[in-house]
Amino acid sequence: xxxxxxxxxxxxxxxxxxxxxxxxxxxxxxxxxxxxxxxxxxxxxxxxxxxxxxxxxxxxxxxxxxxxxxxxxxxxxxxxxxxxxxxxxxxxxxxxxxxxxxxxxxxxxxxxxxxxxxxxxxxxxxxxxxxxxxxxxxxxxxxxxxxxxxxxxxxxxxxxxxxxxxxxxxxxxxxxxxxxxxxxxxxxxxxxxxxxxxxxxxxxxxxxxxxxxxxxxxxxxxxxxxxxxxxxxxxxxxxxxxxxxxxxxxxx
Numbered sequence: 001x002x003x004x005x006x007x008x009x010x011x012x013x014x015x016x017x018x019x020x021x022x023x024x025x026x027x028x029x030x031x032x033x034x035x036x037x038x039x040x041x042x043x044x045x046x047x048x049x050x051x052x053x054x055x056x057x058x059x060x061x062x063x064x065x066x067x068x069x070x071x072x073x074x075x076x077x078x079x080x081x082x083x084x085x086x087x088x089x090x091x092x093x094x095x096x097x098x099x100x101x102x103x104x105x106x107x108x109x110x111x112x113x114x115x116x117x118x119x120x121x122x123x124x125x126x127x128x129x130x131x132x133x134x135x136x137x138x139x140x141x142x143x144x145x146x147x148x149x150x151x152x153x154x155x156x157x158x159x160x161x162x163x164x165x166x167x168x169x170x171x172x173x174x175x176x177x178x179x180x181x182x183x184x185x186x187x188x189x190x191x192x193x194x195x196x197x198x199x200x201x202x203x204x205x206x207x208x209x210x211x212x213x214x215x216x217x218x219x220x221x222x223x224x225x226x227x228x229x230x231x232x233x234x235x236x237x238x239x240x241x242x243x244x245x246x247x248x249x250x251x252x
Contacts (some may be wrong), residue, residue, distance in 0.1 A: 002236045006244055010228050013211045014241070015248050017184035019097040022088055023176075023201050025191025027216055028234045029104050032079040054164045055130075062147055062156055069159050070142060073124055081112035084189070084234030087242045089113035094245055099179045103191060103198050105161050118172050118179070120198050122161040131155025173197065180204040186212045189234045193220040202226070 014020070026034075051057040051064065058065045081089075089112045092098045101118040102109055107125050109117050127136040129150035136157045140148050148157035162168055176198075180186065186205035193199040202222055206212045214226040215237050223229045230237045 011244055014185050019183050020095045020185045021099045021179045021183040022187040024102045024189045027190025028084045029106055031082045031233050031235045034079050076106045081108045082235045084238050085109055085112035087238035090242050101176045118175050120168050120172050124159055124161055126160035127157050128160055129155040130158050181208045183210045186210040188214045193222045
């Protein structure tokens with residue numbers, strides 16, 4: 001594990017915070033082996049995203065899209081939460097109020113123990129009908145090569161992820177904005193800060209008086225605006241935060 005002496009002012013501010021929030025992006029999942037959208041060697045680089053992640057692409061070739069998402073689900077099912085996910089899950093026990101907002105669809109946060117997660121881009125686990133929006137709760141098995149259909153109206157079933165050209169879930173976005181406006185301390189973790197409106201959340205938090213920390217291996221367009229930036233993987237930095245917070249609070 002890396003050795004970093006965390007700034008005392010930052011730690012004292014964090015320990016005294018009543019309302020702590022975390023925003024995560026694809027970088028924290030990349031530490032579990034799930035390649036990011038922008039990775040030149042990643043899964044998306046091999047395909048046309050518009051064909052695989054848009055309503056037009058889905059309606060033109062639903063079989064291709066479902067093959068792709070079943071492939072992604074298989075990769076995600078084999079991935080495991082990393083120390084970054086686990087450290088974030090621990091945070092809910094260290095502060096009076098804690099909220100996790102994620103752009104990721106893999107649900108590794110939930111598998112690590114986080115709950116009440118605000119999912120800005122949906123998730124790859126759930127499905128629903130494109131015609132009547134009814135959730136589809138049955139297991140999907142493509143061994144018979146038949147597309148899943150809605151039991152209520154017969155419409156096609158799609159993954160519950162936000163595709164290109166679609167709005168983010170209204171309630172999730174409203175909740176995320178409210179969290180950013182009221183947080184005392186805000187973490188931006190593993191996100192490139194290039195996908196809006198999520199990229200604006202750390203800025204909203206800072207503008208409303210929060211102490212904002214960015215944790216990302218590479219500098220981003222918002223790095224200069226942060227109170228503190230750590231250019232390391234989340235799985236290496238976040239356990240240090242947890243250990244130091246527990247020490248200050250006298251916990252084991």
